Amino acid sequence: MKKNLVLAPGPTQVPPEVLAASAKPTIHHRTPQFEAIFADTAERLQRVFQTQSPVITFASSGTGSMESSVVNLLSPGDTAITIEGGKFGERWGQLCEAYGVKRVPITLEYGDVVDPAQVEEALKANPGTKAVYATLCETSTGVLSPIPALGKIVSKTDAVLVVDAISGLAADELRADEWGVDVVIGGSQKALMLPPGLAFCSISEKAQALMASSKCPKYYFSWEKALKALADKSTAFTPAVNLTYALQASLDMILAEGMESVWARHARLASALQAAIKAIGLAMFSKAPSNTVTAVKVPDGVDGGKIPKIMRDTHGVTIAGGQGSMKGKIFRFAALGWCNEFDVTTALSALELTLTELGFQVAPGKAVGAAIAAFEG
Ligand SMILES: *Cc1c(COP(=O)(O)O)cnc(C)c1O
Secondary structure, three states: OOOOEEOOOOOOOOOHHHHHHHOOOOOOOOOHHHHHHHHHHHHHHHHHHOOOOOEEEEEOOHHHHHHHHHHOOOOOOOEEEEEEOOHHHHHHHHHHHHOOOEEEEEEOOOOOOOOHHHHHHHHHHOOOOOEEEEEOEEOOOOEEOOHHHHHHHHHOOOOEEEEEOOOOOOOOOOOHHHHOOOEEEEEOOOOOOOOOOEEEEEEOHHHHHHHOOOOOOOOOOOHHHHHHHHHOOOOOOOOOHHHHHHHHHHHHHHHHHOHHHHHHHHHHHHHHHHHHHHHOOOOEOOOOEOOOOEEEEOOOOOOOOHHHHHHHHOOOEEOEEOOHHHOOOEEEEOOOOOOOHHHHHHHHHHHHHHHHHOOOOOOOOHHHHHHHHHHHO
């Protein structure tokens, strides 16, 4: 009998109550009934983002919201600093280039974390920089960026700090207002425990002021249209009505647990994964491990590309391999969203079997035992 377990960084497992909520009949969106539902999600998302600023919602994948934070803040020829230490940081650079923005990349070795001093220097060397684009958890490497330190540096300048938190939101701690983050980007299919299809964006007053002078072309992703509609408890275009029902259900679960507890649960699961990895003699890839994604180096002599394949096809556990130049060199666990201790121990059992099958002997229960010990400790 086959059962499937997902510990990949999105789409993640969706709780049955969230799926059930999405199956309610679709109602018309220009009605007081839908407006009440939409306004409720917008208000409660502010608690997840830890902000008083408005949070807008797009029917798109997360990248749509990333693109919106380039086209609504900048004009062609503007300068932006992009922190590029993996596939998603590089996406910031590509988005800037697509719109004729002059990007100043801070390029990192994969697995390395940005030193806040690098950002300080780049801001000094490039006066007039309009925005700094960072990533909370660089999903491709498992690296957690030092957002509080970046917030302190950027908030002293005229630039805004934009953070791609698509994977990290509601997994790794993030306090938008307290930490001085002007724009936080989120997506539905990661720790928010929803199917793919919604993207979010919180927009500070400083970012709204910059928005007023932006000249990049935009239409669907216009923040001005979205903010005006939000004031009327609506979206500018047809919202994803059924995903909005699902969002209400996931917000019920997340806020009942509480943000501090949600972060603590992800920290507990990530620590257990790290302890298990160490116990079987493997090494972490990230020099600053997040709680969102645990990236592990493939041991010498093992065909790394086969690890996620055997895990999935033989054992029914979906994890992620490496992307781009990291293909075959790392594999990634994400105990993200609707995940608990036993999801982690199940996945680790499958890892033990998989590694042994690939010629890297692991004593049965060694990784699992280390994880259980970490939970007890
Ligand atoms: C998943 C992810 C994205 C991409 O989101 P899409 O929904 O695929 O557009 C962007 N950034 C990070 C950090 C991610 O983890």
